[in-house]
Amino acid sequence: MTTDAPIARQQLGDEAAAYVRDQIISGQLAPGVRVRPEAIAGDLGISPTPAREALKALQVEGFLELEPRRGFTVANVTGDDIRDIFLVQATVAGELAARATARMTPMQCSRLEDIHVSLVAAAEHEDLSAVEELNHRFHREINLAAGAPKLGWVIQILSRYTPRRFYTTKGCTCSTDWPATTVEDHTAILAAIRSRNSECARIVTLEHVHRAGEQLARHIDARLNGVDCSVME
Template sequence: MRPTAATDRKRTPPLRLSDLAAAHVRELIVSGQLRAGEFIRPETVADDLGISATPAREGLLLLQTEGFLTIEPRKGFSVTALSSEDIRDVYDAQALLGGELTARAAGVITAELVEELENIQAQLEQAAAGKDYDDVERLNHRFHQTIYRLSGSRKIRWLIKATLPYAPRKFFAAVEGWPEASAHDHRAIIEKLRSGDAEGAREAMAQHIRRAGTLLAEHLAASGTLG
């Protein structure tokens, strides 16, 4: 059976409290609100979210395994310094994975799904023009996931998902120049998919993701987040 955009779509389970705590602090770090060397206490996270200190601490331990936090003896959790190279490395990996998924999608995409992508992109550009960044984020996610699901490659999709925590959830609102760059890049990706050009689609998606990494690294450096 030919894969479709709806293939393998599953209901997302609710976040555990520890995951909620991790997501909250991760966002503070990648958005530049917490900087390298600053300390964060489980009790502070618990108060912010209205949860107990135990899941808050579990969330901070998760961020330690992800490389966002360091445990300093008798002091607690501090924000680990990230470099521009760290960010670009993550996005280079994401570009390879996203490019492969897009190349595979080019081999099976239909005219109907190309039209669906065009409709998503038109809505995204309209939302960006109105500075409705919540809607932009939702539509951007939908654009990428429509392509990635079409590839039929679950394991590669799982791998690319592991790189996503390094981008702030409010990427479009936070990173200057990204709405315009994204609109241009998405159009190029759609055209390569329309023509069934697998290698062209791979390169268009890879360039798009690498551009995101460059803009994010510049944004984090300007905010003082990078070490």
């Protein structure tokens, strides 16, 4: 049958959307710049069809605009836009952490502890790729333990506004202190979960996500003001 083709095309479209989304938020694609599906397809080695579908999806999400005779252009995303998105994300993440604290089984808690131990080791060895992956696994474990799939879906949608590897990109000011901050914040979240303090877990998780959003928002504000966020050698 032909059911595999649409699924594969959708997966390619999702990958293309993530690729362009990251470039927009990180500043590699500036507001007003034209984005051609053929160019994206060439960058990723895919056909123009899933690339075009990806750009249409990004238009719906507000990352791109469709202008007559110009095609897709990058929309203006400001620091305040990011703050608004992370305000919602922090609230939802805090609720998920509170629910997970009340529901988490000893096995789930043990997995979370193992992830945290690995994250601490990765931060000590300055393995930024591992820090990124383990950070994702840490929060995913909490979100799954919460038993609230609809809220988990909301978090997944909102996380699209955070470019992959933003907080752990070498050569950028965002990478200088974020791994240590992540370890500190996760330690507090884990302590709240261990003690079954749902309200504490909510607060420290909310603050953690808010801190992440503010760092991204400031990066975007600086970029829009022409400030170079690279680490000076």
